[in-house]
Amino acid sequence: MLQRRTTLLLLPLLLLAAGAARGQGAPAPFETLTVSVGQSFNVNRGELFHDFWRFRYGWEGEFSTPFYFGYIELGGVLHRYANTVGTVPDFDALQLYAGWGPMLRLGQVQAQAGFRIGNHYMAFAEPSNTGRRNESELLLGLLARVQVRLVGGLGLHFSGTYTYTFTFEELRLLFATVGLSYELDSPRWLKGFLR
Amino acid sequence: MDARTGRRKAFRRFFPFLRSPLSALRSPQLALLLIAGLLPLTAWGQVEPLLAPGRAGVQVLTAAEIERAGARRLSDLFALLDGWHAYSVDEYTWYATAPGLGLMQQQEWMLLVDGQPVDVEALGVQNINLLPLHPLQLDSVVVYSVPGMHEGRMAASGALHLYTRKPPRGATARGSFSAGNEVGDPGPFLYTDRATPNIDRVGPDALGEASLAMGEGDLRASVKHSEHHVTDQQLRQRAYYQYEWAPGRRRPRLRLDAPALLLRTDGALGRHTLFAGHSRLEDLRFFDPLGLEIPTLHLFSHAGLGGDFAPGRPTGLGYRAGYTVTNLDEEPTRDHLAYDWREDRLSGHLEGRLGNRFIGAALGFGFDRVEVRTGYPVEEPSLFLSHAVGRLTLNAVRGWSQQFSAQVTHLEAERSFKGVMETTVRPTAWQTIAFTGAYAWEPFAERHDQWYWTRQGYAFLTDAGSSPALPGRFTARRSLTGDLAWMLHPAPEVWLTLTGHFRQLQGLTLDLYRYTYTALPVLGAEHFNATTQVRSGQAGRLAGGSANLRLRPLPQLEVQAHLTHLQAFTHDAAFRTVWAQQPATLASLSARYVPVPRFSLFARFRYVTSTDWQGFEPAAAQSARRFRASTPALTRLDLAAQKAFWGERLRALVAVRNALDAPFRTHPAGSVSRLTFFVQLEVDLNVGRGRR
Numbered sequence: 073m074l075q076r077r078t079t080l081l082l083l084p085l086l087l088l089a090a091g092a093a094r095g096q097g098a099p100a101p102f103e104t105l106t107v108s109v110g111q112s113f114n115v116n117r118g119e120l121f122h123d124f125w126r127f128r129y130g131w132e133g134e135f136s137t138p139f140y141f142g143y144i145e146l147g148g149v150l151h152r153y154a155n156t157v158g159t160v161p162d163f164d165a166l167q168l169y170a171g172w173g174p175m176l177r178l179g180q181v182q183a184q185a186g187f188r189i190g191n192h193y194m195a196f197a198e199p200s201n202t203g204r205r206n207e208s209e210l211l212l213g214l215l216a217r218v219q220v221r222l223v224g225g226l227g228l229h230f231s232g233t234y235t236y237t238f239t240f241e242e243l244r245l246l247f248a249t250v251g252l253s254y255e256l257d258s259p260r261w262l263k264g265f266l267r
Numbered sequence: 268m269d270a271r272t273g274r275r276k277a278f279r280r281f282f283p284f285l286r287s288p289l290s291a292l293r294s295p296q297l298a299l300l301l302i303a304g305l306l307p308l309t310a311w312g313q314v315e316p317l318l319a320p321g322r323a324g325v326q327v328l329t330a331a332e333i334e335r336a337g338a339r340r341l342s343d344l345f346a347l348l349d350g351w352h353a354y355s356v357d358e359y360t361w362y363a364t365a366p367g368l369g370l371m372q373q374q375e376w377m378l379l380v381d382g383q384p385v386d387v388e389a390l391g392v393q394n395i396n397l398l399p400l401h402p403l404q405l406d407s408v409v410v411y412s413v414p415g416m417h418e419g420r421m422a423a424s425g426a427l428h429l430y431t432r433k434p435p436r437g438a439t440a441r442g443s444f445s446a447g448n449e450v451g452d453p454g455p456f457l458y459t460d461r462a463t464p465n466i467d468r469v470g471p472d473a474l475g476e477a478s479l480a481m482g483e484g485d486l487r488a489s490v491k492h493s494e495h496h497v498t499d500q501q502l503r504q505r506a507y508y509q510y511e512w513a514p515g516r517r518r519p520r521l522r523l524d525a526p527a528l529l530l531r532t533d534g535a536l537g538r539h540t541l542f543a544g545h546s547r548l549e550d551l552r553f554f555d556p557l558g559l560e561i562p563t564l565h566l567f568s569h570a571g572l573g574g575d576f577a578p579g580r581p582t583g584l585g586y587r588a589g590y591t592v593t594n595l596d597e598e599p600t601r602d603h604l605a606y607d608w609r610e611d612r613l614s615g616h617l618e619g620r621l622g623n624r625f626i627g628a629a630l631g632f633g634f635d636r637v638e639v640r641t642g643y644p645v646e647e648p649s650l651f652l653s654h655a656v657g658r659l660t661l662n663a664v665r666g667w668s669q670q671f672s673a674q675v676t677h678l679e680a681e682r683s684f685k686g687v688m689e690t691t692v693r694p695t696a697w698q699t700i701a702f703t704g705a706y707a708w709e710p711f712a713e714r715h716d717q718w719y720w721t722r723q724g725y726a727f728l729t730d731a732g733s734s735p736a737l738p739g740r741f742t743a744r745r746s747l748t749g750d751l752a753w754m755l756h757p758a759p760e761v762w763l764t765l766t767g768h769f770r771q772l773q774g775l776t777l778d779l780y781r782y783t784y785t786a787l788p789v790l791g792a793e794h795f796n797a798t799t800q801v802r803s804g805q806a807g808r809l810a811g812g813s814a815n816l817r818l819r820p821l822p823q824l825e826v827q828a829h830l831t832h833l834q835a836f837t838h839d840a841a842f843r844t845v846w847a848q849q850p851a852t853l854a855s856l857s858a859r860y861v862p863v864p865r866f867s868l869f870a871r872f873r874y875v876t877s878t879d880w881q882g883f884e885p886a887a888a889q890s891a892r893r894f895r896a897s898t899p900a901l902t903r904l905d906l907a908a909q910k911a912f913w914g915e916r917l918r919a920l921v922a923v924r925n926a927l928d929a930p931f932r933t934h935p936a937g938s939v940s941r942l943t944f945f946v947q948l949e950v951d952l953n954v955g956r957g958r959r
Contacts, residue, residue: 101863124459140863153455160458170921189921189944191448194455207465209452210944238928238942239454240463265913267865 099138102266105258106136108229110251112149121243124160125153132249137258137266142174143184149247161198167211167235168193180221184231188213192237210238225255322691323701323752323766324413330406330432335859335869337907337922338402339445339472339947340493341395344427346905347857348410350813350831351425352849352875354933356553357502357560358940359495359521360394365412365425366853367770367809367833368748370845372778375714377422380429381531381540382587383571384420386612389593390717392552395427397567399525399544401474401491403443403949406432413750414687414705416672418573418587419616419631419656421685423707423746431529434478434485435953441478445920445947446471449498449940450928467496469943483534488526495521497551499938501793501894506551506560508792511599519562522549537583539574549598553936556728556735558782558795561604564596581622585631588615604731609640618656627660637715645724650715653677666693676713683709683743699754704747711741711776711803718776718801728799735799742774742804760819766812768833773806777841782936784886784894795886795936807838807846827857844882850875850900865911873903883935898932920947 114127134147149167173186192211217231230250237243258266326349336347342361345353350366362371369375374393378385380400387397411417411426447469453462476489497506497519506519527544548565569591577583591612597605618631633656638649654676661669673686685707692700712719718737721728728735752766779802782795811833819825832852835843857871883896907922921944925931928942 120461121455125455140866160455163455189923192454196455196458207452207454207457208448209454210448210450210942237454238450238452239456240451241454241456241461243454267912 101139102137102258102263104138104255105262106253106255107134108136108147108251108253109133110229110231110249112151112233112247112249114151114245115248116244116246119244120241121245122156124155124157125163126156128152128154130247132251138175139172142172142186145169145171145186145188147171161196163194163196166193166195167191167213169211169213171213171215173215182219182221182227184215184217184219186215188215188233188235192235192243207239212236212238219253227253227255229253322413322689323699323754323764324411324703324750326410326412328408328410332859333402333405333408334918334920335867335907335909336871336905337869337909337920337945337947339443339470339945341398341400341402341429343402344395344408346871346873346903348412349815349829349855350412350853351410352853354848354878354937356934356937357495357497357499357521357551358938359396360392360550360552361396362392363395364849366813366831367768367811368412368414369424370772370775370777370842371849372845373424373775375424377417377420377424377426378429379417379426380542380571381431381529381573382418382428382575383540383542383573383589384418384587384614385542385569385571385589386591386593387567389565389567389595389610390606390608394548394552394565396493396523397525397546397548397565398429399489399491399527399546399569400429400431401443401472401476401489403441403474404431404476404487404489406430413703414685414707414748415689415703416656416658416674416687418585419618419633419654421656421672421674421687421707423685423705423748431487433531434480434487436480437953439476439478439480439951439953441474441476441949441951443474443947443949444471445473445945447922447924447943447945449943451941464500465498467498469496469945470494484530484532486531487529489529491523491525491527493521493523493525497521499940501936502551502560502938504792505794505936506562508787508794509559509600509602509604510562511601519551520549521551523547533578537574537576538578539572541570541572543570544568555778555780556797556799557604557731557733558780558797558936561606562598562600563606564594564598566592566594566596568592581620581624581627583620585618585620586616589613602731606727607642608725608727611638611640612636620658622660625661625663627658629656629658631656639720639725641725643724643726645720647723650678650712652713667691676709678710678713681710681712683707683713685709697756699752699756701750701752701754703750703752705749707746708743710743714744716776718778733797733799735801737801738776738803740803741776744772744774744776746773747771762815762817764813764815766814768809768811768813770809770833771806772809772842774803775805775807775842776801776803777805777845779841779844780882782883782886784889786890793890802841805839805841807835807842809833809835809846811851823861825859828855830854847879847881850878852876865915867909869905869907869909871905873905874900876900878933880935887935894935896935898935901931901933902927902929903931916951916953918947918949918951920949921945922947 110132112130112132130151132149134145136143136145151165154162169188169190171186171188173184176183190211192209194207196205213233213235215233217229219227219229221227233247235245328347345361345363351363353361353363355361364371365376387393407430409428414423417426449466449469451466456462473492478487497503510519525546530541532539546567550563550565551560554561571589573587575583575585593610595606595608613636616631616633618629620629633654635652639645654674656674658672668691670689676683687705690702749769750766752764755763779800781798786793813831816828835846854874860868877897877900879897886894887896904926905924906926907920909920911918924943930939932939
């Protein structure tokens with residue numbers, strides 16, 4: 073089931089690549105800046121991870137801007153997990169990432185797909201017998217997102233994200249996110265810096 | 268299985284992301300497809316024009332290539348060299364060899380910095396990372412995979428010539444920081460019965476540099492810092508076994524601090540360079556004759572002055588002088604192992620040349636003085652080698668050039684001779700034929716390696732409980748090599764070079780190690796016990812070929828493919844054993860893509876065939892195959908993306924090494940590395956007038 077869902081994320085990436093690369097409705101690189109916040113939910117089950125922990129809640133925040141052939145994003149997601157087995161501690165996870173993907177604008181609707189690369193930082197509520205309280209590992213993700221412009225620069229977005237963390241026992245998690253975003257013209261100094 | 272099913276399976280094998288979306292995340296094919304799909308869509312960016320291959324067997328790495336590949340240590344350059352193989356036990360100290368110009372045991376390729384030879388070798392190990400320079404300080408690296416004369420020294424085993432960047436006018440401050448993470452941490456499963464050992468971070472590696480350029484000169488001061496953690500379980504267990512814990516002492520790791528100073532003038536009186544630096548490395552070097560890591564404080568200091576009073580002109584005078592001190596100091600170890608070794612090297616060379624555009628001749632004289640200081644009673648601890656070199660260049664006939672170089676070295680009652688002949692013929696505008704032939708005859712004492720000093724009385728191995736079996740007599744080494752290259756330039760931005768190689772190596776002194784395995788109840792530690800047999804007078808022949816294709820199909824894309832294959836024949840048993848430790852075939856495919864200005868993508872795929880290490884067979888059997896006496900064929904894909912910001916003052920690079928996440932081990936006792944992710948930031952502040 074998980075594989076089928078992630079295929080659904082992969083497909084838009086490939087489809088959007090061609091359309092977005094032709095520059096349909098795409099603004100110039102770094103021309104605008106979009107700030108997004110949202111709440112995310114872990115929607116897959118059945119992984120080894122879920123034998124020990126359950127998802128409590130998660131918040132996501134990011135900046136994105138048009139880039140060559142699409143957009144780039146920088147952001148972070150905070151997830152909180154509670155144990156389901158008494159022998160393991162609760163923990164908070166912070167995913168810090170950079171991403172890129174093609175973007176397509178069709179009127180008031182904007183479609184994005186892409187990948188993310190970043191760090192999955194985990195802070196545990198209790199020390200282990202080795203005294204370690206945190207862990208950090210490489211994270212890759214696939215993303216599909218639809219954003220609808222409501223009024224002015226304000227928009228509503230829905231996204232699905234599949235993340236893969238390269239721990240020895242792999243973490244494969246699928247998230248759904250709903251949130252608000254606001255798009256504004258990039259300040260001149262920021263455009264100068266980024267270009 | 269019918270043909271159609273077979274085709275479908277093959278298709279799915281090549282495009283695994285169609286079969287499993289999980290594998291898509293780790294699929295290089297998907298990345299290549301996406302890049303290929305985007306290629307024709309823009310012509311905004313541009314890769315630098317291809318450099319025409321000037322000489323056969325010579326590769327030039329530019330600063331842009333080095334930067335975009337994400338090199339953060341000098342040893343990362345080995346992954347970019349065509350036909351060179353490098354292996355490492357700890358992934359910090361790399362043993363490298365040019366194609367067939369020597370065996371891995373003989374680290375004899377020459378290292379030069381801005382025209383000055385720098386000896387970083389110590390007891391048979393040549394660790395390029397000891398050099399107090401960072402890859403980002405380099406303007407270019409010229410790689411010689413054929414014998415040749417460089418700055419008055421004959422390099423029969425190849426050479427790496429590092430040219431540093433000329434700073435921009437005015438005052439400049441630069442800094443770079445990189446750190447990485449290797450995958451495979453336990454993550455939250457640390458608290459479960461699925462817990463695995465933690466994998467430490469990689470690095471950090473950092474550089475700070477300040478420079479001042481005005482008039483005809485420039486001055487640069489820099490400091491390099493590097494850390495390398497022993498995170499591989501095998502290495503960790505061996506290292507912890509020898510490591511003597513003390514209050515306040517850190518856990519075993521390699522740590523390098525290396526300041527350097529570079530002063531250069533370039534004006535009416537010629538070009539002159541002063542290069543001085545000091546490296547302090549807390550080392551955990553694997554010492555083959557003992558089969559274990561010995562914690563050592565490795566100190567390296569070098570000061571060199573070199574120059575030319577008429578650079579670039581056929582008539583002129585050049586000189587160089589250098590002083591190097593290598594010190595292997597004691598670190599606390601369980602078995603009280605200490606090399607007690609210091610080697611001072613003083614060298615000088617003066618060379619005059621005369622000629623015009625048709626004919627040129629050069630004659631030079633110089634010396635090398637080596638002195639060993641150790642508590643062991645070494646007989647004749649100093650050596651004085653004087654040498655004379657000559658070179659004759661003929662360009663009298665259009666489309667044909669000829670060069671002869673020779674060096675005679677005098678060491679007490681013995682003399683050595685080395686000579687190189689280079690012929691280049693250009694019959695048409697689109698093809699060049701080049702031949703490099705070399706002959707070398709050198710007495711054993713000229714190499715003055717660890718076995719020479721052991722024979723002279725350096726008894727570290729005996730003190731450490733090992734008694735290497737040395738031959739009754741060490742023979743003089745002879746080598747005869749030939750490289751015939753056909754360089755084709757069939758179309759603009761396309762270069763194809765086909766080369767045939769032949770090597771006849773005789774009189775070699777080779778080490779044969781035999782490792783047994785011991786598991787210790789203490790801390791779950793384990794270690795090898797080694798017996799060493801040194802054989803002299805060994806011989807073997809190698810023959811093979813290489814193909815190199817470089818092309819720029821689009822202004823924004825450069826692609827390079829390389830293949831080298833060498834086969835041993837008519838050889839002694841010891842030669843075969845040692846040669847089997849090197850892969851017979853090496854292949855690489857690189858791409859640099861600059862879709863838009865100030866943004867680049869880099870990919871390099873490498874493949875090497877398997878290697879056999881006969882000496883590890885007993886350890887493999889005793890450890891129930893925990894160790895292997897071979898390394899399998901290795902594939903490796905390295906990726907990097909770089910973006911410049913703020914008018915190129917700030918550069919950010921993300922790199923993924925071993926993107927296929929295939930276990931990568933180049934030595935049976937070596938660490939296994941997996942996918943590693945790096946981030947590198949570089950700041951370049953030119954507060955003066957000029958900009959890079």
